[in-house]
Amino acid sequence: MSGAALKPSILVAGNCNAGVLRNALSHLGILTDSAELHYAPPDPALWDQELKAAASRCVICFLQVRRDTRKFEEWLISCLPAGCKVVRFPPGIVLSLWPFVMDDPRNPPAIMPTLAEGPYPRPLTNRFILDNLAKGDSAETAAARFLDLDLSKYGDFDRLHALSLTLLRSIEKDCDLVLADFVERSMQKERLFLSPGHPTGIVFAQIIGQMIDAIGLKPSGTVDALLQRLRAFRGVGTYEAPIHPAVSAHFGLLWTDDLVYRHFQEGSFTHDEYVRRFARFAYTPDYYEGIRLLDEGRPRDAVPFLRKAVDANPTSPQFHLSLCEAATSLHDPSLLATITHRAVAACSGDGSLWLQRARACFEAGDQEAALQATDQALALGADPQATWQLHAWVLERLGRREEAAAAAPRHSWFRSREAPLRPLVEPTGGEFGRSWVRHPRGF
């Protein structure tokens, strides 16, 4: 046995929100120097020996209180040593903006491993449309009926808002940290949630600020920087629930103009497009099969599926990006050139795809085209490290050595100035993390 003492631990237990909070806290060196930070999923079956050992050394446990996980909370407390400080916090839940949430019977769970929640999990559903489909409406008719509906006469948004806040406050009665007042105060002017249970970084910053106080850390530049970065974090999950314009108008939301809503890797859609897609149960199974094969290290098998996915939905940058990844794995410059040419033609505003295009041109020996593509990639916010590096290489190949020498330090400058980003989302679930890492800007 090693004589080295193990560090005490800090646990953050709960659903996906807790995973984000744990990862956010892990950015504070002052914490990680003296303690291990662990995310504890709300199911004992998911705990490994390392996590159980960490729980036995826990000095502070941040425990998410939910009405549906009381047994887990009791079990967790029994795993903690005497003297461990337990700080309870509420889940990020706001239902006020989504009046028609209910399970979709068309959406079987685990329809495929890479889309574990199914293409239309509960937060994306629309009970009004489902009811009309059940009565025999076509998808087009059901969607049109909903879009024509005078929602202000159909639903009592204030009542939903009151019930939603009361639910949160009823949970907060058992909590040390709170959220409801902040939500009530800020909802109109800032986007706090992407869907009913998926907060944006603004909400996470609010909770992390209280966690830092509970730990007893003093205000510092590092803490401020973390909170600032968190506030810019897009939020949990790879989908966003569309907000009906009547709901937005009712609450006077100041941030919904021109908003488009992400649907997994399918792309981002306006409210009306999203509604019509939901009614049709639209999604692209070939894509999810393709990335499953890609994850299994079978790019040759993945390419036909990803090609079909791109054909079906050519405006999804992520579809193109995955196809580019598969083609890159095959080391086929000709294929990559064809694929990236189509990708930037279809999604000309996506910097990541321009970077892929630049790589393809570089490999194919067309350095002028590669240079133009790196310029586009940089202008559109592609990964600066990778892009500046490639930019320097391209200039070198073109014999523009002085410019290459000037570009090269940009690569190292970015590397030294910006620490590699750690994902704010725990990369464990089918939905969370993976896509954020691959495509951090979203669509």
Next chain:
Amino acid sequence: MNTEESFGRVAGILSAMFGIDEASVTRKMTADDVPSWDSITHVYVILEIERLLGLCLDTEAVFALENVGDLADLVARSSQAKPA
């Protein structure tokens, strides 16, 4: 509305919302007995009951219910208190 009537209305709404057999709904049934019935869908259940029955239930009380019987009783009390 008496408690028997309110139970019938509540059972019908739960059946429609959760896709369960109306006859399987009992007064002792709890949210734990219905896989989709969690704290989030509970809010929508309350909202739908209020919309369809034209009631406004006591906001605090709806989060302190133990079972469907309690919910039906709350609905009955609320309907009796409602001005004609």
